[in-house]
Amino acid sequence: MIIKRTSSIKSVAVYCSRSLSTAKQLKIQGPAIGAFQLIGDPLLTEHYAKVRVADNNPGLVQRALDAGAFGIVAPMIINAEDAKLLVINSRYPPMGVRSWGPSRALANPDTTQANLLVKVFAMIETQEAVDNINEILDVDGLDGVFVGPCDLSISLGVLPKATPTEPHVVDAIEKxxxxxxxxxxxxxxxxxxxxxxxxxxxxxxxxxxxxxxxxWITSTLSNITDIKVGGPRPIKSNVG
Structure with a gap:
């Protein structure tokens, strides 16, 4: 589920948005062959997927884009050099070095349009990244950043929390x-x-x-399997 900021803050998209700014995110960290099948063909589904790759590896980034991703999220970006590498591998020439791949990406053969449509995000998860945040954000072609509070909390010397409360962690996120x-x-x-x-x-x-x-999956499965039957519990027999 991804919640988009709107004037009424009631717009909620659950893995099926038809907007590039509220696209579903797929976290690809395991074997990518099967995982990339989760990316629907945007011409058929009208869904625009953002993929979180395992690391800032040119092969992984370009493979995700060739599979049909309209957005890339790369973890552990710590400086402007990392961000530049991410950007150039997400854009076709002359903006980058992305190569042409025979896959769902062929649905949009206009490389200029593809460069405009694909959104590129750097994950900010360390003290070093926060220290370098201005230089990272100034990288041309980087559309934004994604803060991972758990890893950031660890980097700042506290236990991982999805919603940190420690003042120095809150200040880093605010920065x-x-x-x-x-x-x-x-x-x-x-x-x-x-x-x-x-x-x-x-x-x-x-x-x-x-x-x-x-x-979400764990919670849903727990609710589905939590079946309570009324009446007294059956008496266990010690016979046999």
Whole structure:
């Protein structure tokens, strides 16, 4: 689920948005062959997927885009050099070095349009990244950043929390948001729940993620299997 900031803050997209700014996110960290099948053909589904690749690897970035992703989220970006590498591998020449791939990306053969449509986000998860946030955000072609509060909390010396409360962690996250707002770039924030996600939208974040797909699946399965039958429990027999 991804919540987009709107005037009424009631626009909620659940993995099926028809807007590039509220696209579904797929976290690709395991074997990519099967995982990329989750990316629907946008011409058929009208869905625009953002893919979170395992790391800032040119092969992984370009493969995700060739599979049909309209957005890339790369983790552990710590400086402007990392951000530049991410950007050039997400754009066709002359803006980058993305190669041509025979896949769903062929649905849009206009490379100039593809360069405009694809959104590129750097994950901010370390103290070093926060220290370098201005230089990262100034990289041309980077559309915004995505703050991962758990890894950032660890980097700042506290236990991982989806919704940090430690003042120095809160200040670091605020610094990132202010940097995005001053440059007109998108600020994405992972949150612990829907309440915090809505608060973050009011604070000025562009997109918020109220939880992770695994927790949603686990919670749903728990509710489905939690079947309570009325009446007394059967008496256990000690015979046999």
């Amino acid at each position: 990132v948001k202010n940097g995005c707002q001053s440059r007109g770039k998108l600020g994405l924030l992972f949150c612990g729940d829907q309440t915090r996600a809505k608060e973050a939208l009011r604070e000025g974040w562009s997109l918020t993620f109220p939880g992770a797909d695994l927790s």
